[in-house]
Amino acid sequence: MGFSVYILASQRNGTLYISQNDDLWRRVTGHKAHALPGFAAKYGVTNLVWYEDLETREQAWTRQRQMKKWNRSWKIRLIEEKNPDWNDLFNPEGM
Numbered sequence: 001m002g003f004s005v006y007i008l009a010s011q012r013n014g015t016l017y018i019s020q021n022d023d024l025w026r027r028v029t030g031h032k033a034h035a036l037p038g039f040a041a042k043y044g045v046t047n048l049v050w051y052e053d054l055e056t057r058e059q060a061w062t063r064q065r066q067m068k069k070w071n072r073s074w075k076i077r078l079i080e081e082k083n084p085d086w087n088d089l090f091n092p093e094g095m
Contacts, residue, residue: 006051008048010044011047025091050089
C-alpha cells in the first residue's frame with residue numbers, strides 16, 4: 001500500500017488544499033463529490049494539481065506537515081514545475 005501527499009486547487013492560482021492519504025483515487029473522488037465536509041468542500045477545492053507518492057504513512061505525514069508550513073509562492077512553484085498549466089491530474093479510471 002502506498003501513501004500520497006497531494007495538492008488540490010479551486011482554480012489556477014486559487015485556493016490550495018494540502019493533505020495526505022493512503023488511497024488518493026478514493027480521496028479525490030470524495031472531494032469531487034463534495035462528500036467530505038470541511039475546508040475543501042467549503043472553498044470548492046476539487047482539482048488535483050500535484051501529488052507525490054511515498055512509501056510510508058510517516059513519510060506522507062511528515063511531508064504534508066512540511067509543505068503546510070511553506071509560503072504560498074513555494075507551493076505554486078512546486079505545482080508549476082510538474083503541472084505548469086494547472087491541469088486536473090485526476091483520472092477517473094484510476095490512478
